[in-house]
Amino acid sequence: MSTSLERTARDLASAMAGLDLKGRIRAIESAIPGRLVFTTSLGIEDQALTHALAMAKGRTEIVTLDTGRLFPETYDVWAETESAYGIRIQAYAPERVSEESFVREEGINGFRHSVAARQACCGFRKVEPLSRALAGAAGWLTGLRAGQSANRSDTPLAEADDARGLIKINPLADWTRADVDRFVIDNYIPYNVLHDRGFPSIGCAPCTRAVKIGESERAGRWWWEQESKKECGLHVHQPEANVQPGQEAAAFESTPRNSNLEIAR
Template identity: 50%
Template sequence: MDTQIETTQTATQLLHSISGLIEGLPIGEALARLVARFPGQVVFSTSFSIEDQVIAHHILSAGLPVSIFTLDTGRLFPETYSVWSGTNDKYATKIKAYYPDRQLLERYLDEKGPNAFYASVENRKECCYIRKVEPLKRALKGQAVWVTGLRAGHSPERKDHSALEWDEGNKILKYNPLLHWDTPAVKEYIDKREIPYNPLHDKGFVSIGCQPCTRAIRAGEDFRAGRWWWEDNSKKECGLHAS
C-alpha cells in the first residue's frame, strides 16, 4: 500500500509540474517543451481523423522529435489508408503501425467468428481490446507522454478529461491539445493549410473507426451515434481513453 501511495503522489506531483510547464501555450510550443523535458519519450497516436491530422501537422511541419504511430486494426476503411499514405507523402515521413497480436486475434476469430462484436457488448469490447487496446499498450511502453486528438465533444465520457492528465492504466502523462476545440475550428485549420483528411468526414462520418463499426450519422443525431450504433450510448468507448 505504501508503494501505491508513493506512486500516486509522484504522478500527482509530475502532473502539476508539467501542467505549469505548458499551461496556456499554443500547441506547437507546448509540444516543444514536452519533447525538451522528455527527450525521446513523447509519442502521438493517430487514427488519421481530422483532429489527429491537425496535431500531425504541428509535429511534422515543425520537425518536432515526436514519434507518431497508428493502430492498424485490420478492418479500417480504404479511405483511412489513403489518408495515411497521403500524410506520409506530404510530410516525407513514415508513420509506424502497431497490429493486433496474431494469437489473440486468431483465437477470438476461431471461437467467435469475424463479426461476433455485433452479438454482445462483451464480444465487441474484447474485439476492441485485441485490435486496439493491447497494441496501444505495446506502443506506449517506456514512453513518458502520450499525445492524443481526443476532444470533449466526442462523447459524454470524454467531457471528464483534462488537457493534461495522468493515465493510470498506462502509467503515462496524456496530453489532449484539442480537447476544447469544436468541429468548425478543426475543419477551418485543415482547410487553410490543405492538410490531407478523410473524405468520409464530408459524407456524414464524424467519428471514424473500424469499417464494420462505423456509419454516417443522420440529421439530429449526436457526434457518437455513428460508432457501435447498435449499442446503448453509455457503452460507446473502446477502452483507449478510459477515464
C-alpha cells in the same frame, strides 16, 4: 496525496492553457524528457496534430493501430499523409493468434453478439497493440477533445495515467470541431474523405456509420450499443452509468455539403 505524475500533468496543463498548438507541442517536449508517442487514428483531429508534429520536427513518435478492419479511405489518407510530410507512421497490428481465435469462436463479425464480444474485439485489435506502442513511453499524445461526446466532456489538456505510468496529453482538449476544421483548411492538411460524407468520427469499417442530424459526433461508433458503453478501451476514466450524448453538433450539420473541407482538397 498527489503523485509525481499528477504534479507533472497539472503543471503541463497549466503551461499549455494559453498557447497555440505549435507552442503546446514545444511545451510538451520540454516538460517530458522521456519517450513521447502520438497515436493517430488518422481522423481529422489526429491529422491536425500530425501536421503540427511534422512541422515541429521534434522527437515525438507518430504511430497508429492498424486493426485490419479500417476503411479503404483511411488507408488512403495514411499513405497521403506520409507522402505529404515525408514521414513514416509506425503501425502496430493485432497479434495473429488472438485474431484467429476470436474469428474462429465468434465469427468474422462476432463483435455484434454482445458488448463483451465487441470489447474483446477492441481488446486484441486496439488495446493490446496500444500497450506495445506505449511500452517505455513517458508521454502519450492523443487527439481527444472534450466536445466529442459526453463520455469525453471532462477531457483535460494533460493528466496522469497511473495505470500506464505516463502522462497522457490531449493538446486539442479545449478545441471545438470548428477549430479543427478551420486549422485543417488553413493549413491544407490531408484528411479522410469520409468526413465529407457524414462521418465525423471514423473507426473500423464494420463498427462505424454516418451520423444523423442531431446526433453527437461519436453516435456512429458501435451504434447498436448504449452510449455509456461506446468506448474501445484505449481511453480510461470513463463513467459506468448511462450518459447523455454529447451536445456539440457534428461539423457538417452547420456546413453545406459542398463544405470548405471538401473544397480545400
